[in-house]
Amino acid sequence: MTTHNPMNDSTASGQLSWQEPEGLPLLRIPISKEAQQIALVFASEQRNVKKGKQVFLNTLSVIAAHKCLKMFEFESYLESGDCWNKFKRLLSSNDADLLIPDFGRIECFPILTKQESIEIEEHLLETRVGCVGVKFYEHFNYVEMLGFKHFDQVFKSQLDNTRTFDVRDFQPFENIFNYLKTCPPSSIGKGTEWKTFEELGRKRFATAAGDKKKYFWRGEIIELGERFKILLGAAKEFLNNNTQNIFFEIYNFVEDTKLPKDLIITVVSNEGVVKNFNQLNIGDNYSVDIKFKNLTVGTIFTLIFSLDGVQVAKRFIVESVES
Numbered sequence: 049m050t051t052h053n054p055m056n057d058s059t060a061s062g063q064l065s066w067q068e069p070e071g072l073p074l075l076r077i078p079i080s081k082e083a084q085q086i087a088l089v090f091a092s093e094q095r096n097v098k099k100g101k102q103v104f105l106n107t108l109s110v111i112a113a114h115k116c117l118k119m120f121e122f123e124s125y126l127e128s129g130d131c132w133n134k135f136k137r138l139l140s141s142n143d144a145d146l147l148i149p150d151f152g153r154i155e156c157f158p159i160l161t162k163q164e165s166i167e168i169e170e171h172l173l174e175t176r177v178g179c180v181g182v183k184f185y186e187h188f189n190y191v192e193m194l195g196f197k198h199f200d201q202v203f204k205s206q207l208d209n210t211r212t213f214d215v216r217d218f219q220p221f222e223n224i225f226n227y228l229k230t231c232p233p234s235s236i237g238k239g240t241e242w243k244t245f246e247e248l249g250r251k252r253f254a255t256a257a258g259d260k261k262k263y264f265w266r267g268e269i270i271e272l273g274e275r276f277k278i279l280l281g282a283a284k285e286f287l288n289n290n291t292q293n294i295f296f297e298i299y300n301f302v303e304d305t306k307l308p309k310d311l312i313i314t315v316v317s318n319e320g321v322v323k324n325f326n327q328l329n330i331g332d333n334y335s336v337d338i339k340f341k342n343l344t345v346g347t348i349f350t351l352i353f354s355l356d357g358v359q360v361a362k363r364f365i366v367e368s369v370e371s
Contacts, residue, residue: 074183074192075221075314077112078357084108084188090137099141105158106131106144109182112191113146113156116221119352119361122228124148142169145176151227152177159183159194165212173204178227181218193221222316233348233365236294237282242266248279250303269301273358276308277301280351280362286369290345294366298336306334314352316361 087107091100114126129145130136136143144156157166159181168179181194195218197203207213248267267281281297300307313336340349347366352359 073314074194075116075316075352076190076192076312076354077116078190078354078359079108079112079188080357083111086111090131093134093137094141102141103131103137105160105184106142106156108184108188108191109144109156109158109180110146112182112193113154113180115359116193117148117228119359120225120350120363121231121361122148122225129153148228150229154196154224155179157181159215161185163215165214168207168211168213170211173199173207178224180221180224181215195219196221196224198223198227231363233363235367236284236364237264237266241268242282243268245281250279265295265297268362270353270360270362272353272355272360276355278307278311278353287342289369291342292345292366294340294343296336296338296340296351298338299334304334307336308355310355312352312354314354316350316352317348 087104090107091104094100094103110126110129110131114124117124125147126132128147130140130143131145144158145153146156147153153176155168155172155176155178157179159166161184166179166181172179176199178196178198180196183192183194185191194215197213197218244266248269250267265281265283267279270278270280272278277300279299279301281295281299283295285293285295287293298307298313315338343366345366345368348363350361350363352361
């Protein structure tokens with residue numbers, strides 16, 4: 049399968065800026081008040097503040113990893129880990145494990161600001177199939193998925209003399225998907241969930257003008273919780289049998305209404321997070337217009353819509369003309 053960076057050449061309406069911290073942007077996961085409360089309860093069981101803080105961070109790390117996998121439609125068993133067992137938490141405050149069916153247990157390491165390395169204890173190399181890094185900031189309302197590392201034989205042999213792992217050596221978090229079973233990606237503009245503009249009660253999308261009128265546009269309604277819906281429009285331009293341009297347009301489902309200021313749209317390719325739309329600029333527009341140029345057949349990418357702690361991921365594959 050050929051892969052291609054879906055943001056090789058992209059444009060967005062309204063002069064949207066991009067949010068890029070240091071290096072490549074990371075996948076951001078909101079942390080709910082409920083999750084924080086669970087972590088506080090677990091932490092309160094410990095006999096001293098230091099162990100309590102470690103349990104608090106471990107719990108949030110595991111919840112974030114579970115939530116992220118669920119968003120991409122991967123199953124994991126949140127309450128099957130040692131970190132969820134009260135008796136085992138009292139014996140050890142260091143466990144942060146998450147069980148993934150047909151793969152095994154991963155360790156979810158909390159990574160604090162300016163932290164450069166983690167210590168991987170020997171027993172983890174035997175009982176875990178890999179680890180993820182979960183990056184924390186001053187406030188605990190969100191974390192970022194720093195990366196993933198598979199505990200293969202090569203990695204284990206490298207840690208024979210030292211148990212220290214540099215957090216800069218994490219692979220992109222999305223690399224874990226290569227080891228997991230997943231639902232096949234969706235076709236762009238195909239399936240019963242995609243409708244014509246007329247079927248969705250729209251004459252046309254506002255920016256579907258000029259040359260873009262010649263493309264066959266279809267739309268899908270995406271629900272972000274119980275109170276908000278967005279309208280995702282898509283069209284394809286076939287350049288040749290193996291290459292095409294993909295257009296996406298994103299609207300508030302309520303016509304003539306701006307998108308909410310706290311909406312975040314993240315683009316994830318096979319190689320990791322590509323871009324995060326700056327939420328403040330999104331809220332100043334009635335629509336977001338994204339164009340992916342020169343995508344090759346077989347490219348897989350994901351659009352993630354985040355709003356008020358709710359996240360919906362739409363995973364797509366670029367198909368040939370005959371598909």
